[in-house]
Amino acid sequence: MENTAQLSQTRDQIVLSSEQLLAHWQGHRGLTRRLIEAYPEEHFFSYTLGGMRPCSALIDEVLQMAEQSMPGVVSGQWPSFGQGSQAPPKATTKEQVLAQWDGVTETINAHWPQIPPARFQEVDKAFGLYEGPIYWFLFYLIDNEVHHRGQAYVYLRTLGVEPPAFWDRPQV
Numbered sequence: 001m002e003n004t005a006q007l008s009q010t011r012d013q014i015v016l017s018s019e020q021l022l023a024h025w026q027g028h029r030g031l032t033r034r035l036i037e038a039y040p041e042e043h044f045f046s047y048t049l050g051g052m053r054p055c056s057a058l059i060d061e062v063l064q065m066a067e068q069s070m071p072g073v074v075s076g077q078w079p080s081f082g083q084g085s086q087a088p089p090k091a092t093t094k095e096q097v098l099a100q101w102d103g104v105t106e107t108i109n110a111h112w113p114q115i116p117p118a119r120f121q122e123v124d125k126a127f128g129l130y131e132g133p134i135y136w137f138l139f140y141l142i143d144n145e146v147h148h149r150g151q152a153y154v155y156l157r158t159l160g161v162e163p164p165a166f167w168d169r170p171q172v
Contacts, residue, residue, distance in 0.1 A: 018112070018115065018117065018120065022108075022109075026105070026109075027169035028142055028169060029105060029145070030169065031164060031168065031169045032059075032101075032149050035149055035152055035156070035164055036059060036094060037094075037098065038156065038161060038164060039055055039094065039152065039155075039156060040159060043055075044056050044094055045092070049154065052155075055151075055155055056097065058151055059101075060091075062144065062145045062148055063100055063101065064081075066104050066107075066141055067104045069126065069137070069141060070107055070108055070111035073119070073134055076122070076124055078126050078128065079127070080127055115134075119134055120138075121134070
C-alpha cells in the first residue's frame with residue numbers, strides 16, 4: 001500500500017518548471033536564429049524544394065505564431081490567427097528577419113512571467129483552432145518551430161551549407 005501511495009505522490013510532482021520550459025523554448029529559438037544567420041541571403045526568400053515554402057516563409061510563420069500567441073497564453077483572449085496583429089511590414093532582408101526574431105524573443109520574455117502557474121493546465125482554443133491545455137499549445141509552438149527548422153536544414157544541405165548542430169541548444 002505504501003508503494004502505491006508513494007508512486008501516486010511521485011507522479012503528481014512537477015516534472016518541469018515554467019522557467020525550465022521557457023529555457024527549453026529559448027534554446028530552440030537560439031538554434032533557429034543561428035540557422036537564419038547561416039542561411040545564404042541570396043536564397044533565403046526564394047529557394048524552394050519539393051513544393052515547400054521558402055525559408056523566409058517558414059520563419060515568418062514561426063514568428064507570427066509565437067508573437068500572436070503570447071497575449072492569449074497569458075489572458076485566454078485569442079484573436080483569429082493573423083487578426084489584431086501589429087505585425088511589422090514583411091522583411092526583405094535577413095537582417096530585418098533577425099531583428100524581428102529578437103523582438104519576438106523580447107515579447108516572449110516579457111509575457112512569460114505574467115502566466116499564472118495554474119494557467120498552464122487550463123484548456124483554451126487558441127486562435128479558434130487549437131484546443132488543449134496551454135502547456136500543450138506551448139509544446140505545439142516549439143514543435144512547429146523544430147519542424148520548420150528541419151525543413152530549413154534540408155535546404156541548407158542541398159545548398160552545400162553545413163547547418164548548426166541540431167543538438168547545440170544551450171539553455172538560456
